[in-house]
Amino acid sequence: MGIIEALDETSSKAVKTGEDYVQTTKHYFELKVFQQLAILTTSTCKLAVYGILSTLGLIFLAIAGAxxxxxxxxxxxxxxxxMGGIFFVLVGLVYLVRKKIEKSVIKKLSKNYFD
Known part of the structure; x- marks a missing residue:
């Protein structure tokens, strides 16, 4: 009977360890999802505020420049x-460097995601 009890105890410990691992992994992924959502939300809010203020500044600058x-x-x-021509030239320049902008964004996102 000693061998069967030892196997039963060992298998019970293995099941308990497996359940603990699953729970820990579940909590880790919940925290990781929360972290990613927090980063996304704060980045979106900052982008919206910066975008609105930059747009207003650009409008006033364009009117004054014109x-x-x-x-x-x-x-x-x-x-x-x-003034319209100047804006089209700026759009053309941004279009020419779009690949560098995309690479920079992907690097930043991958750093946050895979951290």
């Missing part, structure tokens, strides 16, 4: 047209 160019050229339409 007014200054209008005075310089002596034509309101030409000032606003030049």
């Amino acid at each position: 007014a200054a160019l209008s005075t310089y050229f002596g034509s309101t339409a030409l000032g606003y047209l030049c």
